[in-house]
Amino acid sequence: MGTFKIEGGHQLKGSIQPQGAKNEALQILCAVLLTPDLVTINNIPDIVDVNKLISLLKKLGVKVEKISKGTYTFQADEVNLKYLESDEFKEDGRGLRGSIMIVGPMLARFGKGYIPKPGGDKIGRRRLDTHFEGLINLGAKFRYNKEEQFYGVEADRLKGAYMLLEEASVTGTANIVMAAVLAEGRTTIYNAACEPYLQQLCKMLNRMGAQISGVGSNMLVIDGVETLSGTHHTMLPDMIEIGSWIGLAAMTKSELTITNVSWDDLGIIPTVFRKLGITVERRGDDIHIPAHTDGYEIQSFIDGSILTISDAPWPGFTPDLLSIILVVATQARGSVLIHQKMFESRLFFVDKLIDMGAKIILCDPHRATVIGHDFKSTLKAMTMTSPDIRAGVSLLIAALSAKGTSTIQNIEQIDRGYENIDERLRAIGARIERLE
Structure with missing residues (x-):
């Protein structure tokens, strides 16, 4: 110690x-899972939580290359879905609160997303209900293994829906947005979080080909697209x-x-x-x-x-x-x-x-x-x-x-x-x- x-x-x-912003980095890094194309991200902070998430992405099969201090490229063209159900993943995912945000993009692109109950600061209860209720609204089937504290959502194809969030959760909104961009039809998220870092995520996704309007407000309207492409992004x-x-x-x-x-x-x-x-x-x-x-x-x-x-x-x-x-x-x-x-x-x-x-x-x-x-x-x-x-x-x-x-x-x-x-x-x- x-x-x-x-x-x-x-x-x-x-x-x-x-x-670079820690809370933005955790969202942006998870978003690289939405495309098989190359994504370049600048101003990534060299901190424990972000480095843990980068390590998790590598184990998922994402190709990660450090270009210079704070600048990395990511390419998720050969994702290892078996890792999601491994004991190693159940251990790795518990050590990082931000790992919850891989669920939305994995569900949208590959039809399934799993996560052990994530860790993080001991500052009181931090519910995951907003994340999973939003994904269920998009058509996902939810399951939970109480003994292993392991969550899962699965769907053949997500479908857009209207939803009013019970709380304006930043990470919950991010997870739902990343799932909805590849869903079929229109998704409307009311009482969405509108922090600058969530705005940054939406702007990045739009550059990748997503159709998100209302960025910066508490109502996001997302028209789903078939695929997303690569992009460059610099964090606040x-x-x-x-x-x-x-x-x-x-x-x-x-x-x-x-x-x-x-x-x-x-x-x-x-x-x-x-x-x-x-x-x-x-x-x-x-x-x-x-x-x-x-x-x-x-x-x-x-x-x-x-x-x-x-x-x-x-x-x-x-x-x-x-x-x-x-x-x-x-x-x-x-x-x-x-x-x-x-x-x-x-x-x-x-x-x-x-x-x-x-x-x-x-x-x-x-x-x-x-x-x-x-x-x-x-x-x-x-x-x-x-x-x-x-x-x-x-x-x-x-x-x-x-x-x-x-x-x-x-x-x-x-x-x-x-x-x-x-x-x-x-x-x-x-x-x-x-x-x-």
Whole structure:
């Protein structure tokens, strides 16, 4: 198990470029299964979860070639369907949440898609109902082996249908879209997710020959086609990493520039950080954060009541950044209520922040009130364990702001979502060391 050793309390300075988007990569990589033609993808992040999915595709028989850093070609012209029913696949698929999104394209192109119950972060229940109910609406037969926790869907030919999704699941919408593009007739998906990464998937599929309209809205209309062809695709920068660096700059009173952020795809992320009193300047397609030497002050609502920041489906605030917001609030002037609606276990890491000296009241599994220190007392260095990707980075930011030397164990969780994070932080002045 790897460990980060962090000497906190130092200002950072310089520029940092965000990696390619993890959550987009997991969708886009699964989409290569929809065509036997060559697909070239740029800006793929070199992180554990994405590399696991690439390995899974190789075992499925997809020809994968690395052209340069972040650029790969994929060709799924000799897919090994027997691997889907092997014990090896049942083991490989469990280690990655994103593996669920191979089901839609495999079902559409080959008539069957299987998946073991996928793993991922331990942040609470993450239902798969939206995925399979959507595929059943398209005519698939569903089966589930309870003992092995193994799911399967099969169909000779999918047929378009109208469906109203119970939840605007991003991965669920992606799976249904990838199945519907090769279905017979028209599919209408209402209450579809409309995140920028889902929009990227739809734009890529349209370049491949799909007919998807309503991209960017919560109603997608898909007219099925017989086949799809190859394409080139470049992924967006990772908005969660961009938010992480904004929070890092504020907590360490550092002047940082985050380059090539695709500002127009960030939604309300800059606005939410500004509500915490953080100066977020747009410079072309870069974000500049000046050194907050005098701290930052949380706004209140117009009527003077305490600010509440909560997550919601896009264009609401992403749940993946609430952990960062919570940590940043620990050194603000004022108080804020953090309301994590989607996952009931995601706030349980706050006990570690409380041990570091943060003033946090965990109201229930979904809500925490943070009373900021205004930098009048610093967080204390300590030894911690990373419970999941986003909480792990939040603890890393806390450690970089704390006086003294902290250690964070189980950093494999952080590596799942952040590319070479220790090297990139050292480049802007962080004192962080990786211990094996």
